[in-house]
Amino acid sequence: MIISPEIAFWNDAIQQPAERRHGPAPEHLVAALRASHAGLAFATAAGFDEDVDRALASLPPAVLARLHTSWLGAYVVEGLEREALTDLVLTPDGEFLGIATLLDAGELADVTANGWASARASAAFPASPSLVEVRVEEAGADTRANALRLVLLHEAGKALAAGRRFIPDWWAGEAQGEYSFLPLSWRVDEAGGIVPADDALRRAGADPAATYEAIEGTAWLTPFGAQSPLDDFAEAFALYAHIVLSDRPYAVRAFDGAAPVDYAPRWDAPRLAGKLALLKRFVPDVAREADPQVAAAALPFAPLVGTAPLMRRAFNKVDMAPVAQALLARAESDQLDANAYLDFAITLQLTGDRDVAMDVQAEAVRIRPHYTLPARQGEMLRLLVIMGLGDLMANTPIEFLLEESDVTLEMLYVTADAPWPDVVPEHDVMMVCMGENDANQPLLARLSEWIAGWPRPVINGPDRIAVLSRDGACNALSGIDGVEMPQTVRLARARVAALAAAPETLTDVLPDGVFPLIVRPLGSHAGHDLDKIDTPAGLAAYLERVPADSFYLSRFVDYRGANGLFGKYRVVLVEGVPYLAHFASSEHWMVHYLNAGMGESAAKRALEAEAMAQFDATFAARHRAALAEIDRRIGLQYVGMDCAETPDGRLLVFEVDNAMIVHAMDDEATYPYKKPAMRKIFTAFRRMLENARTRR
Structure with missing residues (x-):
């Protein structure tokens, strides 16, 4: 583990795009590592970091997206006495900061892609290191940058295995509980040790040709991966990214005393089906996805898709299932991917699963209350949008109002059980978009206190939004010349039942009340359980089929036009x-x-x-x-x-x-x-x- 007090440095690093997190190791990092690597020194190899830059830039988008949250970057040193090292970075107090990779420019100074891959494969056969050749690039691409690309893919596999219960964490020392990747090639023996689930490679011995013939009957991709669960995951991850996501070759020729054996892992083979399914779910092949919305939804830690594009898809009757499946896979793969949760909640609402959608939305806001939708036309104004939990009719439809504009939306969800944040996003204007409902009334009151004297302009004050209940709006607009808004009252279920039994008491609660009445439950929208009730008997029948606790009642006004509509x-x-x-x-x-x-x-x-x-x-x-x-x-x-x-x-x-x-x-x-x-x-x-x- 790397113990570092330089929290600001690491915080700055992780704010960068993953492909830009690299450079010569800073002095504090070299100093932190010298206790365990006495010969560590600053890198001097010419052009090495430029090749690291090329290597990172060429990684598949899904890999870079997956590295986004916890990988702190690749830092170049010399004297590490190994090609690369990936390890946890902790504060002196033991707080986890992330995972960093070190690259030794001396060890990797003269590598080429095919040379490095051959050396990696040969490491599984120390007695016969010259009997394995691997081709991972064509001649024109057999460069140091592409060798570093493979190194970084392997190190990325190690970094991404940490804490995700694919395999036991390398610092844990033993298996504890269940893992998703481990049982595909390994088992835990009676003594608690981790051993291969298949002894085919052991039976093949040290003969490279025999080993590559035997591996076709196992779930390992390479003999190197069969050395440990961590090597297995890193090798599988790297070759999945290299072969499946990048369409690059991986061809092995192993020699013995007879004819050479050629080997190339086929990801469509049944023996690799379990690993392929897991990796496709973890790092989806978005480059081959023809539907751009599905590709955007599948990319780990992708930017928020948002309500407007998803609702437009549903409105146009395009199948929502592929988007929903991609978002669900993302959320299941990483429980900190708040954008996936929020987009999935929107998708669930659009497909009619409102109750589950509300639970998923609440979880998204628990993970992170702040979401950003960048301006489409180049930012000229930044709007802080105060949102509340709820369905698609619970907040001002701000995304539609500014869908193709030059305004960046900083959407901040506030809830009744959370305090006002200590720090809010930078903004030019604030707009309260939370709608009125009974659940929001206390929150609107608190919000009025929170933003009193706010140093930026505020649009739509929460105290005015609170007036917009059906009875509140009726009272507010009462007596305006030329306006008809029948008086509206809210009544408990028992009181409505009493009216059905004794209709002569209607004017006691609704002074202008006569049948027909308009009745709806509190909080209903879009006509849900809204009805015109012509008689007291009809009111009793309405209560039998609508189980709400409280209702709005008002007088029906016939507004049919001269055209009959x-x-x-x-x-x-x-x-x-x-x-x-x-x-x-x-x-x-x-x-x-x-x-x-x-x-x-x-x-x-x-x-x-x-x-x-x-x-x-x-x-x-x-x-x-x-x-x-x-x-x-x-x-x-x-x-x-x-x-x-x-x-x-x-x-x-x-x-x-x-x-x-x-x-x-x-x-x-x-x-x-x-x-x-x-x-x-x-x-x-x-x-x-x-x-x-x-x-x-």
């Missing part, structure tokens, strides 16, 4: 200016865009196209005063509203919410008019951020 507008207010996000028409009173038949009806789309084209001059003009007063009372720079018009021309408000889905995913061929309308919203939203920044 119910029309619902989704309007967003950006700095008080109204924009139309969609207009859906339906024969049914409960209008949701996805089930209103918009895609099937050219006539309905024509109505929406006209509504969008004429919105400023018609709807927005008719309700200008009402919308301005709604904006003043709600007090949010960005908010959405589902609404309609009554036959007598009033603005009928169904819901006010900062987390309504607003997107531009619709097919342009079918909805050619929508993209320009959505672009207006996105432009206004980006302008709002810039205005906030300049006002600070």
Whole structure:
């Protein structure tokens, strides 16, 4: 083990991309190692680190991604008296900092790829070192850089074996519990020792040709790998990366007194199926994946995919299963891969497994509450987004609003059981995107305290978001001239049952209440368990089929238009200016865009196209005063509203919410008019951020 007090150096190192973590060993590292390697010295070999740079840059992306979290880099020395050393780096107090690799420039000064591979293979036959030749590169690529590439792949295998229960950790000394890679070629004997599971190589003796013939009947890839479980894993990892991921050769010729024996490990052979399956899961072959989203999802510790691309895939009815499987494999392979957990939670929601999705999301936030989505167009503004746990309708759809913009999103999840972080990401503007619900009310109150006096501009104060419950919004908008928002009350189940039994008491709790009533459970969205109840008997029947504890009740307003259709507008207010996000028409009173038949009806789309084209001059003009007063009372720079018009021309408000889905995913061929309308919203939203920044 390497004991080092230079925590800042190692922290800086691991912030670099894995392929850039290399260089001459610093003085403190050489000093730390001299106790066990007295002859250690600084490297002097010309051009050696440049070859290390070339070697690292050529490693498969999945290998570099897998090294990202714990590998501290490759550092060049001389006098190590071995080609390479990979070991743990600990503080003097025993805190684990990572795993570092040392390369001896003296030992490796004159190597070539084929020469190094031949020497490595011959090491398994010390009595006959000249009887094995290995070709791993063609003549033009038989360089020192490619030799170092193989060295680094083997050392990477050792580093990545640590702590993952593939094999016993090299510092542990004995097997403890179960391992995934070990039983493929090894077993634990009665004395607790680790011995080969197959004695075929022992029977072959020291004859290289006989050994390579015998190895075809085992699960080892090479005789060198059969020396120990650590060598076995490192050899398998390196050759998987070299042959499968990189399409490079590995051909052995072993000699004896008779004809030579040729050997090349075939990864598709049944004998290697167990190792191949494990390694494919651990380091996926993303280069051959034709689906770019699956490739991005499979790459270990890859950047966050995010809600918008995944929802767009589901919206376009592209199979989500390959993405889900890739993300699940990543999460299972490394329980610190928070991006995999969060993307997997999104995928589970999109495939209908909400309860499991919420558990996975909570685990992602426990691992790491902060996630970054870089700007697509070159960063010009950094937005700190305060998010809460919940489904796809629990937060402002910030990714859709800024999907192709120059804004980097720093998404910070806050929870009721965690304190406000001591350090938050650098940002120009903060926006609270957490939506209102009963579970979030205490958190919104705490958030108001946490960010009071915040030194950066804040968009959408949590105290104003807290007003947006259905009954809260109703109270806030009460009495606005030209606005109809039926009074809404929340009632416990027993009280609703009492109303069903004694309907004459309805006006005691709902002064304007008459049947039909609109009833829904608290916290429901998108029409889930929403119903129009025409009679007290219908209310009793509703309670029998909906097991919720509490409900919202309000009076039903018939808003059918002269054309016989119910029309619902989704309007967003950006700095008080109204924009139309969609207009859906339906024969049914409960209008949701996805089930209103918009895609099937050219006539309905024509109505929406006209509504969008004429919105400023018609709807927005008719309700200008009402919308301005709604904006003043709600007090949010960005908010959405589902609404309609009554036959007598009033603005009928169904819901006010900062987390309504607003997107531009619709097919342009079918909805050619929508993209320009959505672009207006996105432009206004980006302008709002810039205005906030300049006002600070």
